[in-house]
Amino acid sequence: MLQGRHALAGWVPARFGQVDGEARTEDPVKKAAAALEGLLSERDPDAPVAVLGAGIDDLTAGRKYLATLAPGGFMVPTWPSEYGGMGVDKDGAQAVKAALSRFEAPDLYPWMVGIDLVGPTILVHGSDEQKLRWLAAIANGTEIWCQLFSEPNAGSDLAGLSARARRDGEGWRVTGSKVWTSRAHYSKWGLLLARYDSSLPKHRGIVAFGLDLTAPGVTVKPLVQMNKDAHFNEVFLDDVWIADSDRIDEPGQGWAVALTCLSFERGSLGGGLGVRRDQVLRLASMIPADDAVRRDAWVRDMAKFETIRMTDERTKASAKAGKAPGPEGSGSKLRGTALIKSLADLAMQVEGPAAAAYSGETDDWVKMFLVSPSLSIRGGTDEIQRNILAERVLGLPPEPRVDKLKAFSETPGAATAG
Numbered sequence: 001m002l003q004g005r006h007a008l009a010g011w012v013p014a015r016f017g018q019v020d021g022e023a024r025t026e027d028p029v030k031k032a033a034a035a036l037e038g039l040l041s042e043r044d045p046d047a048p049v050a051v052l053g054a055g056i057d058d059l060t061a062g063r064k065y066l067a068t069l070a071p072g073g074f075m076v077p078t079w080p081s082e083y084g085g086m087g088v089d090k091d092g093a094q095a096v097k098a099a100l101s102r103f104e105a106p107d108l109y110p111w112m113v114g115i116d117l118v119g120p121t122i123l124v125h126g127s128d129e130q131k132l133r134w135l136a137a138i139a140n141g142t143e144i145w146c147q148l149f150s151e152p153n154a155g156s157d158l159a160g161l162s163a164r165a166r167r168d169g170e171g172w173r174v175t176g177s178k179v180w181t182s183r184a185h186y187s188k189w190g191l192l193l194a195r196y197d198s199s200l201p202k203h204r205g206i207v208a209f210g211l212d213l214t215a216p217g218v219t220v221k222p223l224v225q226m227n228k229d230a231h232f233n234e235v236f237l238d239d240v241w242i243a244d245s246d247r248i249d250e251p252g253q254g255w256a257v258a259l260t261c262l263s264f265e266r267g268s269l270g271g272g273l274g275v276r277r278d279q280v281l282r283l284a285s286m287i288p289a290d291d292a293v294r295r296d297a298w299v300r301d302m303a304k305f306e307t308i309r310m311t312d313e314r315t316k317a318s319a320k321a322g323k324a325p326g327p328e329g330s331g332s333k334l335r336g337t338a339l340i341k342s343l344a345d346l347a348m349q350v351e352g353p354a355a356a357a358y359s360g361e362t363d364d365w366v367k368m369f370l371v372s373p374s375l376s377i378r379g380g381t382d383e384i385q386r387n388i389l390a391e392r393v394l395g396l397p398p399e400p401r402v403d404k405l406k407a408f409s410e411t412p413g414a415a416t417a418g
Contacts, residue, residue, distance in 0.1 A: 032074075032099030039068055040103035057231075059144075059186065061106035066141030074100065075115060076139045079123065083131050084139030090316065110183050114138040114145035118191050121261040125208070125249040134189070134210065148178045148192040148211060148235060149258065155180075156384050158193075159202045159255060160411070163237060165194035165209075171243045172196075172209070177236050182378075184220045184233040187213055191261060192242075193254050198409040205408055206254030210246045217241070226370060263329065265379050275340060280305055283343065283365070286350050297346050304339045308332060327392040330385040337375040337382065344369035 069075050070084060077093040079085025086092070108115075119138045122131060137143040154161040163176025174194050184190065190211045197205040213220065217240035222230040249257055280302055287294045315328045347365035348355050355366050376382045390396040403411040 029095045029098045032096050033102055035072065036074070036099055036103055040105075043102055043104050057186075059110060062108050062111060063141040065106050065108070066111065066139070070136075070140035073139070076119065076135075079119070079135065079139065083123070083135035094316070110144055110186070111138075111141055113147055113182065114143070114189075117147065117261050117264045118145045118189075120264050121191065121257060122210075122248065124260050125253070125257050129245070130210070130248065143188040144183060144186060146181050146184045146187040146190045146213075147261065148181055148184075148190040149261075150180045151177060152179050156381055158258065159206070161193055161195060161206070162414075163192075163194040165196045165207055165242075167196075168241065171241050172207075172247070174209070174211075174237050174240045174242060177234065179232075179234050180223075180378075181220075181233045181235050183231055184213060184235050185222050185230075189213065190235070191248070191257075193258055195408065196251050196254075198414060199407050200252070201405050202403065202408045202411065203255045204252055206258070207251045208248040208254040208257040209242050210248060211237075211240070211242060212246070215240050215242070225374070229371075262380065275305070275336075275343065277305070277309075279364070280343065283347055283350070286347070291350075294346060294349060297342075301339060301342050301346065304335065304342070308335050308339065311335075327388050330380075330388040331393075333379060334382060334385050334389075337372075340368060340375055341372045344372050 066075060073079065073081060073084060073086035074096055076084060077086040077088045077096045078090065079087070081087045086096070088096070115138060119135055122134055126134070134143070138145060149158055149161075151161050151163065161176075163174060163178065165172045165174045172194075174192070176194065178184075178192075181190070190213055192209045192211040193206055194209065195202075195205050196207045199205070211218070213235075217238040219236040219238070221234045221236070223232040223234060224230045225232065280298075284295070284298050284302075287298060289295075311328065311332055315332070318326070318328075344365055348369050351365065355369075387399065391398050408414055
């Protein structure tokens with residue numbers, strides 16, 4: 001897969017005509033692809049496709065891939081160059097993405113929380129020192145991050161979290177537990193939310209940290225799923241000390257940090273959830289020509305796929321025009337989740353009894369079928385996405401929130417905070 005080394009070090013934003021007003025005289029996708037040809041092998045369209053990290057625990061190939069691309073900033077092209085990126089605009093980033101899609105790549109799911117969610121959040125809320133300390137290591141694959149958000153009693157109502165943070169000299173002591181934390185068992189860092197002041201309303205008494213998961217007092221316990229994957233975890237924090245230099249933004253801004261991260265998450269999980277067009281086309285080739293019912297079902301799914309793709313393009317155009325993110329991410333996630341479930345179910349119908357022989361290693365569609373139920377939960381439940389659309393698109397009144405302005409200590413959730 002990887003053929004060269006550090007050949008991207010001189011690949012600078014000027015390639016996209018962004019420096020000194022240089023004109024764009026060549027196709028930027030072709031330029032990006034040319035820079036990658038010495039490093040990567042062309043992608044085989046018939047090769048197996050990773051399914052949201054299902055069954056993947058080997059980190060060697062991913063780390064090697066990211067380390068090779070890091071000198072050119074190809075994985076995070078919009079990040080400033082001093083933080084491991086290329087400093088290009090959204091057009092440049094799309095050209096890079098299009099070029100990368102032509103080449104083989106390992107499953108990068110273990111790094112996506114850091115690259116797609118935490119890194120962009122740190123760019124918004126982190127200090128200059130934190131950006132220098134954390135971002136390059138995210139981009140080159142050295143350090144994997146996870147999200148320490150959800151708790152046993154705070155899932156959809158994330159602001160009801162009860163993990164406690166108290167000041168301790170030059171740092172903080174944190175006690176509590178988190179659950180459904182993807183890849184915590186081999187993450188170096190976690191983006192942690194904790195409550196530092198129960199006298200404030202629940203959204204205002206939260207503080208955010210970068211937590212070193214190797215710190216004393218941190219215990220990680222994997223949760224085994226029905227597809228035999230064990231990438232979700234419980235994380236227990238027993239009086240864990242965190243330096244104040246690892247606090248992200250000010251105390252009380254933790255909810256703003258969370259919202260920023262969640263907005264990136266919804267965007268990353270929209271747009272078809274990583275299903276490629278060639279995958280969908282290959283599924284069509286599996287359906288017998290005389291099976292009119294299933295071929296009709298495939299056409300319907302293909303139409304949904306194209307709708308999601310075009311909506312994603314419209315969202316990108318809005319962002320390019322300077323518009324703030326809207327509810328499009330929630331709509332894309334709902335449609336994408338439904339599409340994955342429908343495609344996977346169709347594939348199981350086509351494969352028939354052969355699907356029961358699944359070994360966990362070979363059949364992409366069986367993996368997708370087993371993973372698909374979790375998509376209605378991860379990245380924000382379907383119910384939360386529908387609430388967002390109901391309020392922000394249909395103009396319906398929000399659900400009553402009788403505890404929104406109360407001190408957290410006066411709410412039922414305070415009983416679990418200890």
